[in-house]
């Protein structure tokens with residue numbers, strides 16, 4: 001049994017013009033009532049100060065390092081600087097601040113890989129704003145995988161996006177690609193590798209002894225015997241057979257339209273879906289305020305709220321912090337499980 005205090009969570013700024021600062025302030029303000037896990041905010045302290053003023057909140061912000069964050073947390077939001085180039089205006093994103101946004105993510109990953117913070121929790125970014133500044137990744141998920149290459153032995157690991165909520169866990173096998181490109185990107189190997197990472201992380205990090213995987217078909221009615229598409233029998237079914245042969249509890253391909261109602265969800269621990277919206281529509285419909293986006297397959301823990309930057313709500317104090325709270329709590333729990341696993345070895 002260890003008695004040492006775990007390192008704080010690394011919370012990135014996200015887009016400084018979005019709701020990330022509002023949510024960070026709202027949660028920190030309620031830290032005592034929520035028993036909020038201590039975090040180190042990596043971003044621009046002035047963004048927090050200005051947003052707090054606009055929202056009429058009495059919030060202190062203090063420069064910190066991972067080692068001082070937990071001590072400071074009761075009195076001030078501990079901040080490690082990743083400063084904006086131009087002042088952030090709520091609701092008006094500016095690609096000149098892209099370096100501060102991506103730099104915060106890089107710092108959070110480096111600190112977590114070094115064991116100085118216990119997990120990465122990301123506030124939402126606006127992809128299009130970063131693309132304007134030359135950001136070369138579809139989203140956090142792919143960027144985080146790229147940042148993990150050295151720690152993963154020199155190869156960029158396959159990142160797996162898990163939307164986890166009280167009513168549903170769902171994984172899209174293909175992630176941020178246009179719908180028209182999905183059939184070509186979907187391979188037996190990709191399904192098997194994604195499923196294997198999902199199964200392993202649910203077992204080792206989430207503590208589910210024998211995860212049950214439900215694999216969705218790609219086409220209507222899982223292809224209806226080939227009449228409505230060939231991929232289900234040619235790609236998805238053989239992948240499920242390989243998973244079963246490897247001892248993984250997997251069923252499918254299942255018609256996607258009937259696998260998300262209450263009784264169907266009770267039969268599995270995670271739905272493996274073939275494309276982004278097949279997974280994220282049911283996940284957000286069933287738990288927009290409570291679901292968390294977690295990245296599996298990385299050498300560190302990363303969670304995020306399941307929503308985006310919601311620019312129209314930024315600076316208004318009306319955005320719900322529930323999903324960010326769930327992300328912080330899940331990161332803390334997964335980090336604790338990881339620590340317990342290490343100590344049990």
Ligand SMILES: NC(=O)c1ccc[n+]([C@@H]2O[C@H](COP(=O)([O-])OP(=O)(O)OC[C@H]3O[C@@H](n4cnc5c(N)ncnc54)[C@H](O)[C@@H]3O)[C@@H](O)[C@H]2O)c1
Pocket residue numbers: 019123124125126127128140293304305306307308309310311312313318319320321
């Ligand atoms: N984790 C992430 O970084 C992440 C996740 C999703 C979307 N995004 C990005 O966010 C940007 C905006 O995307 P979008 O408009 O599709 O999705 P969004 O989640 O920002 O907004 C969708 C709707 O939900 C509302 N909403 C979102 N969060 C809310 C909250 N906490 N409380 C109350 N209402 C909330 C918004 O006002 C809007 O009506 C895009 O650039 C997208 O790429 C980022």
Ligand SMILES: N[C@H](C(=O)O)[C@H](O)COP(=O)(O)O
Pocket residue numbers: 138139140141142280293304306307
């Ligand atoms: N696809 C995610 C969603 O819609 O919630 C979102 O874009 C976040 O993805 P990253 O975590 O890769 O930024």
